[in-house]
């Protein structure tokens with residue numbers, strides 16, 4: 001079996017209740033999933049943060065921050081900036097809060113429970129936005145992209161990274177949704193890291 005087939009095979013034998021717990025991590029299983037994500041997705045999170053080419057003073061949004069690894073990387077890249085994020089999982093909020101406690105106390109990080117569909121900040125609040133391995137879980141790709149577009153300043157950038165096995169149609173669907181939502185200059189590249197092949201998208205509001 002190749003990586004892709006193995007993932008499909010795992011999905012096929014995994015009960016629905018377990019998949020739901022992993023999509024929006026909850027309970028003990030969700031806590032374990034969060035610890036695994038922090039380890040497995042770190043390289044992809046690094047590539048995503050690097051793709052944003054931050055200057056150090058920007059306000060950046062992360063959608064679906066999970067255990068908060070990218071939040072920590074963003075904070076390190078933004079000595080004079082600010083990081084905000086949403087994730088529907090209370091278990092993930094707890095793990096991300098623990099991982100970023102000092103920056104939260106210092107008022108440099110603001111993490112909330114919520115989804116991409118409706119986020120609690122005014123129009124044009126952010127210079128950049130990003131999302132790692134979460135876009136496949138959004139209720140509506142285009143609806144989520146519209147909400148992120150609303151929150152970005154004109155020409156603000158959006159980076160999206162996702163494992164290829166998360167959905168065979170993502171390579172086509174993500175650019176279409178981003179363009180419909182008002183994004184321009186949408187580019188995509190494929191990169192293989194320890195966790196497998198991933199797609200990385202960059203777009204401008």
Ligand SMILES: C[S@@+](CC[C@H](N)C(=O)[O-])C[C@H]1O[C@@H](n2cnc3c(N)ncnc32)[C@H](O)[C@@H]1O
Nearest residue numbers: 024037041064065066089115116132133134137
């Ligand atoms: C596979 S995890 C990835 C977490 C983290 N970004 C990483 O790379 O390790 C997906 C995350 O997206 C969150 N999520 C699920 N549905 C979401 C939605 N509609 N809007 C925002 N985040 C969502 C989940 O709670 C989970 O924390």
